[in-house]
Amino acid sequence: MTNHVPHPNHDRGLEFDLSTMISRRSLGMFLGAGGAAAALAACTPGGSGTTAGTSTSAATESASATAGAATTTATPSASPTLTRAIAECGVEIPAETAGPFPGDGSNGPNVLAASGVVRQDITSSFGTGSAKAEGVPLTFTLTLLDNAKGCLPLAGAAVYAWHCDREGRYSLYDSGLSKENYLRGVQEADANGQVTFTSIFPGAYSGRWPHIHFEVFESMSNATAAGQVLAVSQIALTKAACDDVYATSGYEASVRNMARTTLQSDNVFGDDGGIYQLATMTGSAGAGYTAGLNVTI
Numbered sequence: 001m002t003n004h005v006p007h008p009n010h011d012r013g014l015e016f017d018l019s020t021m022i023s024r025r026s027l028g029m030f031l032g033a034g035g036a037a038a039a040l041a042a043c044t045p046g047g048s049g050t051t052a053g054t055s056t057s058a059a060t061e062s063a064s065a066t067a068g069a070a071t072t073t074a075t076p077s078a079s080p081t082l083t084r085a086i087a088e089c090g091v092e093i094p095a096e097t098a099g100p101f102p103g104d105g106s107n108g109p110n111v112l113a114a115s116g117v118v119r120q121d122i123t124s125s126f127g128t129g130s131a132k133a134e135g136v137p138l139t140f141t142l143t144l145l146d147n148a149k150g151c152l153p154l155a156g157a158a159v160y161a162w163h164c165d166r167e168g169r170y171s172l173y174d175s176g177l178s179k180e181n182y183l184r185g186v187q188e189a190d191a192n193g194q195v196t197f198t199s200i201f202p203g204a205y206s207g208r209w210p211h212i213h214f215e216v217f218e219s220m221s222n223a224t225a226a227g228q229v230l231a232v233s234q235i236a237l238t239k240a241a242c243d244d245v246y247a248t249s250g251y252e253a254s255v256r257n258m259a260r261t262t263l264q265s266d267n268v269f270g271d272d273g274g275i276y277q278l279a280t281m282t283g284s285a286g287a288g289y290t291a292g293l294n295v296t297i
Contacts, residue, residue, distance in 0.1 A: 092147055093233045093295045094276055096268050099213060101170040103162060103184055109172045111181050112160060112224055121198040122161070122185035125171065129180040135166040135200030136245045137288030140235065140279065144193040144216060145296045153193025154216075154297065157230070158223035160186045161197050163212040166250050168205030168257070188220045201245045201289060202237075204254040209266040209274070210237045216297060231297050236263065236274035241281045241289055248285050
């Protein structure tokens with residue numbers, strides 16, 4: 001197994017990242033007492049909440065319980081799976097670095113210009129690439145919400161998502177993967193503002209909490225032309241799901257790396273424990289996981 005060797009600027013410090021970084025808004029800017037907990041309510045494909053055996057991190061466990069009891073409302077013209085806490089409406093997704101391995105043309109290769117990048121299943125490389133990422137299945141859904149319009153779905157927007165493989169490596173960048181482009185893809189949001197990707201559970205590499213990167217574009221044409229970005233952020237995966245998956249074969253290095261990192265010590269999620277980026281997750285290592293996150297822009 002080849003372990004990912006952290007780039008000296010991994011997910012921090014690159015000049016191109018500075019344009020996407022902003023200070024986190026204080027939790028009290030939009031929410032009163034207890035509002036931060038309500039904001040944790042997020043969509044889950046096929047249902048809401050978590051199943052037995054999965055939970056949020058210790059930092060947000062009690063807040064999630066409060067969110068589950070919060071009054072919810074259905075997004076107009078949306079399915080019941082899009083229910084969310086009312087308080088979430090005013091909280092925009094925190095902006096984060098795209099990291100040193102975005103593959104969007106800002107730091108080397110540009111997969112967005114390649115034919116075949118628009119796809120739901122991102123487990124395999126496309127074009128001249130032939131590799132397939134192995135690991136526990138993961139399906140993740142992002143629900144894009146327009147904050148300026150009362151959290152109406154952002155239909156027609158586009159999302160570019162990417163993450164590392166089971167070994168903690170990034171296609172297009174890591175040794176032996178410069179010709180591969182797996183675990184990268186673009187989807188257009190449907191009428192409910194949702195995009196869904198079929199993938200594998202990413203590994204944990206040194207210095208980072210397990211995560212998925214994403215960029216939101218105004219339209220599909222903007223995405224494939226690497227045009228103006230509406231939001232750049234990351235999804236944090238729950239500790240319970242990570243512990244479950246990392247106990248399986250192929251994720252041995254992730255066990256060691258995970259033991260040295262917490263949401264609070266992570267250099268991206270650490271300022272607030274990932275409260276607005278922690279996915280709602282269901283599933284198991286044997287059956288695969290689903291993850292859902294509301295992305296308010």
